[in-house]
Amino acid sequence: MHLQIIPLLVLLIIGSVYPQYDYDYGVPDDYPSNLALGPSGPNCAPECNCPYNYPSAMYCDNLKLKQMPIIPTGIQYLYLQNNMIEGIDDDTFKNVTDLKWLVLDHNHLSNANIKKGAFSKLKELQKLYISYNNLTELVGPLPKTMTDLYATNNKIAKIASNILEGLENLTIVHLEHNALKEDSISGAFKGAKSLLYLDLSYNEMTKLPTGLPPSIGFLYFDNNKIGNIPEAYFQNFKALQYLRLSHNDLKDSGVPGSAFNVSSLVELDLSFNLLEKIPAVNEGLENLYLQVNKIQKFDVSSFCKIIGPLDYSRIKHLRLDGNNITRADFPQELHNCLRMASDIEL
Numbered sequence: 001m002h003l004q005i006i007p008l009l010v011l012l013i014i015g016s017v018y019p020q021y022d023y024d025y026g027v028p029d030d031y032p033s034n035l036a037l038g039p040s041g042p043n044c045a046p047e048c049n050c051p052y053n054y055p056s057a058m059y060c061d062n063l064k065l066k067q068m069p070i071i072p073t074g075i076q077y078l079y080l081q082n083n084m085i086e087g088i089d090d091d092t093f094k095n096v097t098d099l100k101w102l103v104l105d106h107n108h109l110s111n112a113n114i115k116k117g118a119f120s121k122l123k124e125l126q127k128l129y130i131s132y133n134n135l136t137e138l139v140g141p142l143p144k145t146m147t148d149l150y151a152t153n154n155k156i157a158k159i160a161s162n163i164l165e166g167l168e169n170l171t172i173v174h175l176e177h178n179a180l181k182e183d184s185i186s187g188a189f190k191g192a193k194s195l196l197y198l199d200l201s202y203n204e205m206t207k208l209p210t211g212l213p214p215s216i217g218f219l220y221f222d223n224n225k226i227g228n229i230p231e232a233y234f235q236n237f238k239a240l241q242y243l244r245l246s247h248n249d250l251k252d253s254g255v256p257g258s259a260f261n262v263s264s265l266v267e268l269d270l271s272f273n274l275l276e277k278i279p280a281v282n283e284g285l286e287n288l289y290l291q292v293n294k295i296q297k298f299d300v301s302s303f304c305k306i307i308g309p310l311d312y313s314r315i316k317h318l319r320l321d322g323n324n325i326t327r328a329d330f331p332q333e334l335h336n337c338l339r340m341a342s343d344i345e346l
Contacts, residue, residue, distance in 0.1 A: 045069035087113025187211035228254030292322035304337035
């Protein structure tokens with residue numbers, strides 16, 4: 001089994017295998033996590049808070065602001081979530097070209113009120129949080145220093161083909177809960193050569209998009225309307241370890257025999273689909289979720305082409321509950337094939 005190991009630091013950034021979107025904004029990397037806001041320092045917008053101990057951070061959240069505050073020089077971490085801000089002007093960030101974190105979640109931002117060059121002055125921006133707004137297109141162009149982009153729970157239906165061009169440091173992208181179709185994003189990520197984590201769950205795709213970078217290790221398409229998988233589609237992702245396709249319209253006829261025979265894959269979620277057979281998977285797969293399909297037969301060949309002292313499946317956790325199958329349907333050779341399985345749920 002040849003797995004490309006995801007660096008520990010990246011795993012810590014991403015969180016668990018099934019990260020919850022209810023994330024904690026945390027604090028800048030340089031600061032302790034038990035940040036307690038004290039009296040505000042002098043280098044701060046009057047309506048905001050810039051703690052003496054953390055003078056490069058400005059907290060303007062939950063203030064019912066309708067406009068962006070004046071941002072003084074020296075601020076690198078700007079928290080503006082939970083306001084009513086509607087737009088961003090060209091000169092909003094003129095004093096803070098070295099801003100690193102920008103949090104704009106839960107505002108009233110729309111593309112029409114964000115000037116085209118609003119983010120172009122931010123030469124050191126790393127993380128942009130712009131979820132829960134009224135965007136219909138992905139904002140940009142974005143700085144080439146970007147590593148993390150959160151734009152969930154908008155109305156995004158389009159990503160311009162050049163909007164992510166040159167973002168070679170971009171590692172994590174969350175675009176779940178939007179209105180994206182496959183044609184609207186095909187080719188949009190071609191410049192994101194370091195992309196590791198891409199979540200496109202809860203969109204409107206009926207097919208898998210083309211042109212995604214082969215560097216992706218975490219790829220999520222849950223809750224779309226995907227009905228088929230092109231032959232060898234996932235073989236293009238040499239680092240792919242975690243793949244989720246739950247709550248789609250997959251049927252046996254839309255899944256080629258080798259679709260999931262990906263040697264790097266560790267976890268595969270195909271739950272809540274319309275499958276009647278267990279699809280063939282690579283012997284190196286460890287976790288397989290097939291609950292709530294229409295599976296009626298347990299075929300050992302889906303897991304093991306041959307069985308021997310060194311030839312067996314590495315499956316540890318297998319979910320088959322919510323199907324038309326019982327333990328009486330298990331073939332005799334199952335235990336030799338799935339000898340590492342500690343949990344088979346029916």
